[in-house]
Structures are given as structure tokens and as C-alpha cells.
Amino acid sequence: MYEIDVSLPDSVHVIAGTDDVARPAAPSGTGRWTVSGVQVTARQDAGGSLRLRVAAPGPQGVSKVALRWRHHPGGRPPALVLGDTWERSYGDLQWRGIQPERPLPWYWLGTDPATGTTAGLGVRTRAGALCSWTVDEDGTTLWLDVRSGGLPVLPGERELAAATVVGVTADGSVTPYTALQPLCSAMSPDPLLPEQPVVGCNNWYYAYGRDFGPDAVLRDADTIAEYAGDHPVRPFCVVDDGWTEGGGSAPGGPWDTGLPGVFDDMAGLAAGMAERGARPGVWFRPLLSRIETKGMRTDVGRPGRIPLDPSLDDTLTTVAADVARFRAWGFELIKHDFSTYDVFGRFHPDTPPEMAGPGWRLADRTRTTAEVLVALYRAIAEAAGDALVIGCNTVGHLAAGLVQVQRTGDDTSGRHWERTRRMGINTLGFRLAQHNRFYALDADCVPCTPATEWALNRQFLDLVARSGTALFVSVDPAARTAQTDADLTAAVRLALDGGAPGGVEPLDWLSTTAPRRWRSAGEDLTYSWSQPWGAWPLLPG
Incomplete structure (x- = not known):
């Protein structure tokens, strides 16, 4: 198992301006191609990765670049292919046979169970383009979406650092999961990782932003502290949506006060959580405002729900000030949410071929959407100081390291x-292979509520706790029993220890979207995820 030297592509095509025609670029020297006033360069660095840069000084700009390799890194076409998703996944990650038109954001891994060979390619985190791959029987193509919003980027004389390509190959001595780990490490050379295991509670999945106040939050802090006992690593207690006006529907800012008459003293609330043995955390939606403000977009939105444009300095100043205020109030965890939706106007289930629809614009046309998003995540990270930052509905490949x-x-x-x-x-x-290579992975909360079966939830609880990934629980007081408390206590303390030795590994993931068989601490475990009737053919809301 080893990283590979990524070769120069065999051909390059460019979509310049808005004509949506992929024009072949002519070689103009080793690792250089030119067409329609756009120049693409590719240079191998000392480690074997391939650095891609794009120059488009003309007035029409550039939209996309396609780089084609007429071979596969493993030497032959894979039998099964796995890719990532643009932002959050939506239950849609899976191994499939070759599907030439299938977009594979950020990276792909191919394997052949008959021979055991595995190989893949990806781009480094915090790329300057929105990157995806396609894989077919004859080779693979990297698609660089360098648009600004839905329009061609106009970088002027600035050369875009679009992406850096890395790759791995492995023989049959390792599993595909084990092969994915070094690919993730190669893509993310500088992760920002928490100093301790991340464990806590979040009130969303029983309160859903409705009818709760400081007393309920402090009760949750007592509960998670009780589960943690005297463990030296202290758990978090996160106040999710519902602490401001318009709560329960993911409202926007301003984020300078809590809900009047209820959350009047956010600093006092944070102090009360800490006194109970829980580290205070808070949720917010940085790119939506309830009032007209600097940095707002004027082309979309409606009264009371106005998106902000992250390409504007005014927006970044506002967001940074919000984060700094939360930190000053005493919150040690800041969860920022919905920024992908507020930029693109949609979520991205089933992996559409591109994140942005055509036509819409960011105010700053000189930077790519990817560059703008990285700048947003960096502004939040810098303002957060030593607070822990959780990205939700953020583009993980661009947020890694931030x-x-x-x-x-x-x-x-x-x-x-x-x-x-x-x-x-x-x-x-x-996405488990990304854990502690991109960031600490959070598969979302384990609910403990009267409406959901604890026999199923406790299995998910056990798996997450063993994995060493972030464990958050959402415990409805009405669902607490001696059994649920015992299960939650054991899982919370295992997670605070860092999980089971060696974490967990999915064993049957080549053939299902919901792995049942896992290896943990040297033993094979089987979980049953099915309700008595199986799975719903359509996902309930």
C-alpha cells in the first residue's frame, strides 16, 4: 500500500465564458495547455502529487476545466467504485459498478474483489475549485468547477491554485477501507483535530427548537454530567436552534441576544452549564439574517430570511463578530450550520453533478466559490480562538483544517x-476513514426519545461510542429509564475514553449502504438495523 506519483493528464478541455462547450486545449510545453485565452498548468511536486493551476486573464473568464487520464491508477478498470459527496451525505454513499456519468466529488476509490487490488485519486483539502471525478472503463476525468457562483470566474492576472491531485494503490493484503485511510491522509496533510474526545448532548432531537428554556438546558447539562461521572474529560452540552427569535425553524441573525423573556442571559446560561460540569456549546446559522444588514444578497430571499453574501468583507466581519461574541459569553463549542444551503439555495442529496446552478452570482467575481467558502470557514475558525468548531451543512473537503x-x-x-x-x-x-484525518467525524446525535425504539438506538449508540468519533446524545427526559441511563452512561464513558482500541471498521460495506457487520477491538460484531417491517421504501420526514 503506497502513495503514487500522479502523472500528467493525457488531455485537457476547458469551458471558457458561458458557452458551455468543452474545447480541447492544445499542449504548449510540458504540463501546459492553452485554449480560448485560458492556460492550465500541471506540475509534479517532490512527493509525487500534481499541482493544477488555471490562468484566465481575459474578460470572458473561465467556468470549468476537465483533465483526462486514459488509464486507471490500479492498472485496470475497477469492479466497484466509491466516491464522496459535495457536503453532508444523505444516506446515498455506496460502492457501485462503473457508472461513467456518476459524479464523484473530491475523491474516488476503486476495488476489484476478485484480485484484491484497490486504487484511487483525490484532491487535497481546501482546493480552489469544486472538484469531482468521473470513472469509466477507459480512464478517469477530474472536473474543476472554478466558477464564481454560477458564472465564470474573472480572476484577472491572478493565477488560480485550483487543486492538488494525490493517489494511492494497494494490493490484496489490505482491505479497501484500510486503503482509503492513506488516501484521506494524503488529501489532508494539516487537519485541525480536537485535543480530547468530543462527547456531549444536544437538545434538538427531542426539543426540535420548541418550548424549551434555560431550565431545560441546565437539566440537560446535569444529565450529561451525570453520565460522564468523574471522568477527567468533560462532556459538552449544546444549545441547538430555538434560543433566538424565530427559533425552531433555523432562523437567521442578528445573534447578539437570545429570545426575549426566555434566553435573556446567554453568558449566565453558559456559566450555569459549566458549573454543572458540562462544557457550554451553541448553534447558529451564520449566513442568514432576519433583518436587512450589510453584506446581504438582494437577488434572493424574502423578508425575515435574507441570505448574506460570503464573498463580501461586511459579511465576514459580521460572522466573525458573532463567533467572538459567543466565545465572550463563555461558549466553548460553536456549531455553524446551513451555510451551504444559504450560498447555493439547495441541499445536495443524491450527488448532483455540480453544486451551483447556472446564472446566480457572488458579489466578488474575481474568486471561485471554493475560495470564498474557504475564506468563510477561516474567518469563523480565527474568531473562535480556542473554542471547538463544528461544521454542519458545510463542505467538509473545504472545511478540513478549519x-x-x-x-x-x-x-x-x-x-x-x-x-x-x-x-x-x-x-x-x-466516511469513517476521514476521522482524525480530515477532522473528528460526527455522524449526528443518538436520540433517546419515546417515539423511537431504544433497542435500535442503543445499537447505534454502541457503534458510535466504539468508533471514537464524536458522540452526541439527545435525551428526552420522558424516555429516561434505568436501562437507558445505564446504556448511555456506559457509552458516554467509553466515548470519553476515546472509543474501543483501534476504533471500528465496516466489513460488509461493499454490498450495503447500511453496514451491519463491523470489526471492533479484534472481534466481529453484527448489528440489526431493521424494524419489524424492514425499511420504509420512502424516507419519512
């Missing part, structure tokens, strides 16, 4: 087990 924890899947549920099965188990199994 968040300590990443919510890698869509919401689990305190109302329907099926959502937890589909979302939580899928993202844990298929």
Missing part, C-alpha cells in the same frame, strides 16, 4: 428510526 469536528451526514431523528438508520449509519460507515 473545523475540529464535521457533521458528515444529514439529520438523524428523534421521531423516525428510519432517518437514523439511513443517515447516521451510512455516513459513519462510508
Whole structure:
């Protein structure tokens, strides 16, 4: 198992301006191609990775670049292919046979169970382009979306550092999961990781932002502290959506006060949580405002729900000030959410071919969307100081190195087990190799509620605790029993220890989207995720 030297592509095509025609670029020297006033360069560095840069000084700009390799890094076409997703996954990660048109954001891994060979390619984190791959029988193509919003980027004389390509190959002595780990390490050379295991509670999946106040938050802090006992690593207690006006529907800012008459003293609340033995955490939605403000977009939105443009300095100043205020209030964990939706106007289930629709614009056309998002995540990270940052509905491949924890899947549920099965188990199994290589992975909360079956939730609880990934629980007081408390106490303390030795590894992930068989601490475990009727054919809300 080893990293490979990534060769120069065999051909390059460019979509310049808005004509949506991929024009072949002519070689103009080793590792250089030119067409329509756009120049693409590729240079191998000392470690064998391939650095890609794009220059487009003309007035039409550039939209996309396609780089084609007419071979596979493993020497032959893979039998099964795995890719990532643009942002959160939506229960849709899986190994499939070759599907030439299937977009594979950020990286791909191919394997052949008959021979045991595994190989893949990816781009380094915090790329300057939104990158995806396609794989077919004859080779592989890297697609660089360098647009600004939905329009061609206009970088002027600035050369874009679009992406750095890395790759791995492995023989049959290792599993595909084991091969994915060094690919993730190669893509993410500088992760920002938490100093201790991340464990805590979050009130969303029983409160859903409704009818709760400081007393309920402090009760949750007591509960998670009780589960942790005298463990030296202290758990977090996160106040999710619902602490401001318009709560329960993911409202926007301003984030300078809590809900009047209820959350009037956020600093006092944080202090009360800490006094009970829990580290205070808070949720917010940085790119939405309830009022007109500097940095707002004027092309979308409606009164009371106005998106902000992250390409504007005014927006970054506002967001940084919000984060600094939370830190001054005493919050030690800051969870920022919905920024991908507020930039692109949609979520990205089922992996669409591109994140942005055509036509819409960012105010700053000189930078790519990827560059703008990285700048947003960096502004939040810098303002957070020593607070822990969790990205939710953020582009994980661009946030790696700027968040300590990443919510890698869509919401689990305190109302329907099926959502937890589909979302939580899928993202844990298929993105687990990113854990402690990109960030600490968060597969979302384990609910303990009257509406969901504890016999199923406790299995998910056990798996997450063993994995060493972030464990958050959402415990409805009405669902607490001697059994649930015993299960939660054992899992919380195992997670605070860092999980089972060696974590966990999915064993049957080549053939299912919800792995049942896992290896943990030298033993094989089998979980049953099915309700009496199986799985819902359609996902309940």
C-alpha cells in the first residue's frame, strides 16, 4: 500500500465564458495547455502529487476545466467504485459498478474483489475549485468547477491554485477501507483535530427548537454530567436552534441576544452549564439574517430570511463578530450550520453533478466559490480562538483544517428510526476513514426519545461510542429509564475514553449502504438495523 506519483493528464478541455462547450486545449510545453485565452498548468511536486493551476486573464473568464487520464491508477478498470459527496451525505454513499456519468466529488476509490487490488485519486483539502471525478472503463476525468457562483470566474492576472491531485494503490493484503485511510491522509496533510474526545448532548432531537428554556438546558447539562461521572474529560452540552427569535425553524441573525423573556442571559446560561460540569456549546446559522444588514444578497430571499453574501468583507466581519461574541459569553463549542444551503439555495442529496446552478452570482467575481467558502470557514475558525468548531451543512473537503469536528451526514431523528438508520449509519460507515484525518467525524446525535425504539438506538449508540468519533446524545427526559441511563452512561464513558482500541471498521460495506457487520477491538460484531417491517421504501420526514 503506497502513495503514487500522479502523472500528467493525457488531455485537457476547458469551458471558457458561458458557452458551455468543452474545447480541447492544445499542449504548449510540458504540463501546459492553452485554449480560448485560458492556460492550465500541471506540475509534479517532490512527493509525487500534481499541482493544477488555471490562468484566465481575459474578460470572458473561465467556468470549468476537465483533465483526462486514459488509464486507471490500479492498472485496470475497477469492479466497484466509491466516491464522496459535495457536503453532508444523505444516506446515498455506496460502492457501485462503473457508472461513467456518476459524479464523484473530491475523491474516488476503486476495488476489484476478485484480485484484491484497490486504487484511487483525490484532491487535497481546501482546493480552489469544486472538484469531482468521473470513472469509466477507459480512464478517469477530474472536473474543476472554478466558477464564481454560477458564472465564470474573472480572476484577472491572478493565477488560480485550483487543486492538488494525490493517489494511492494497494494490493490484496489490505482491505479497501484500510486503503482509503492513506488516501484521506494524503488529501489532508494539516487537519485541525480536537485535543480530547468530543462527547456531549444536544437538545434538538427531542426539543426540535420548541418550548424549551434555560431550565431545560441546565437539566440537560446535569444529565450529561451525570453520565460522564468523574471522568477527567468533560462532556459538552449544546444549545441547538430555538434560543433566538424565530427559533425552531433555523432562523437567521442578528445573534447578539437570545429570545426575549426566555434566553435573556446567554453568558449566565453558559456559566450555569459549566458549573454543572458540562462544557457550554451553541448553534447558529451564520449566513442568514432576519433583518436587512450589510453584506446581504438582494437577488434572493424574502423578508425575515435574507441570505448574506460570503464573498463580501461586511459579511465576514459580521460572522466573525458573532463567533467572538459567543466565545465572550463563555461558549466553548460553536456549531455553524446551513451555510451551504444559504450560498447555493439547495441541499445536495443524491450527488448532483455540480453544486451551483447556472446564472446566480457572488458579489466578488474575481474568486471561485471554493475560495470564498474557504475564506468563510477561516474567518469563523480565527474568531473562535480556542473554542471547538463544528461544521454542519458545510463542505467538509473545504472545511478540513478549519473545523475540529464535521457533521458528515444529514439529520438523524428523534421521531423516525428510519432517518437514523439511513443517515447516521451510512455516513459513519462510508466516511469513517476521514476521522482524525480530515477532522473528528460526527455522524449526528443518538436520540433517546419515546417515539423511537431504544433497542435500535442503543445499537447505534454502541457503534458510535466504539468508533471514537464524536458522540452526541439527545435525551428526552420522558424516555429516561434505568436501562437507558445505564446504556448511555456506559457509552458516554467509553466515548470519553476515546472509543474501543483501534476504533471500528465496516466489513460488509461493499454490498450495503447500511453496514451491519463491523470489526471492533479484534472481534466481529453484527448489528440489526431493521424494524419489524424492514425499511420504509420512502424516507419519512
